Amino acid sequence: MIKKEENPWSKGIVLVCTKCHKSISSKSLHEEGNAGENLKTFLKRSFKESGDLSKIRIVTSSCLDVCIDELQALTYASVDGDTETFTVHPEADREELMQILRMKIKG
Template identity: 70%
Template sequence: MKQEENPWSKGIVLICTKCSKSISTKSLKEDGNTADNLKMYLKKSFKDSGDGGKVRVVTSSCLDLCIDETQAVTYCGVDGITETFAIHPEEDREKILQYLRNKISE
C-alpha cells in the first residue's frame, strides 16, 4: 500500500447527502440538494479567503446523525479530533463557516 502526503493541511469536512431528504423545502431558499449547496458555499468561501488548501470539503453518504430538519456536518482535523454538528444548511452556514475558519487557523 502506498501512502500519499495529505493534500489538505488542517482537515476535512464531510456533509451528509441523505439529510436533504429530511429538510422541508419550505425552510429553504435555494433549489437543489442541500448537501451540494452547502459544499459549494464552503468551498468557495475557503477558496476566496485563501484557505482552500487547508481544508477539504466533500459530500458523504449517511453520517448516522439523523435529526429532522438538519444537515449533518463532520469536521475531522488532522490532529485526529472529529466533531459532528446538526445544522440548518442555509440558516447556520455562516456559523459553521466561522467555526471551521477558527479551527483551521489554530
C-alpha cells in the same frame, strides 16, 4: 502495494451528508437541489475566497448516522485525528458554521 500519501490539505476535512436533504422541508430552503451539495459548494467557495481552501477539504458523504429532521449533518476531522460532528440548518446557519470552521483551521 499500498502506499501512504500525504494529505493535500493541511488542517482537516469536512464531510457533508447528502442524505440529510430528504428530511429538510423545501419550505425552509431558498436554494433548489440537494441541501448538502449546496452547503458543500458554499463552504468551498467561501474558503477559496479567503485563500484557505488549501487548508481544508470539503466533500460530500453518504449518511453520517446523525439523522435529525430539518438539520444537515457534517463532520470535521482534523489531520491530528480529532473529529467533531455538527447539525445545522444548511442555509440559515452557514455563516456561523464558517466561523467555527475558520477557527478550526487557524490553530
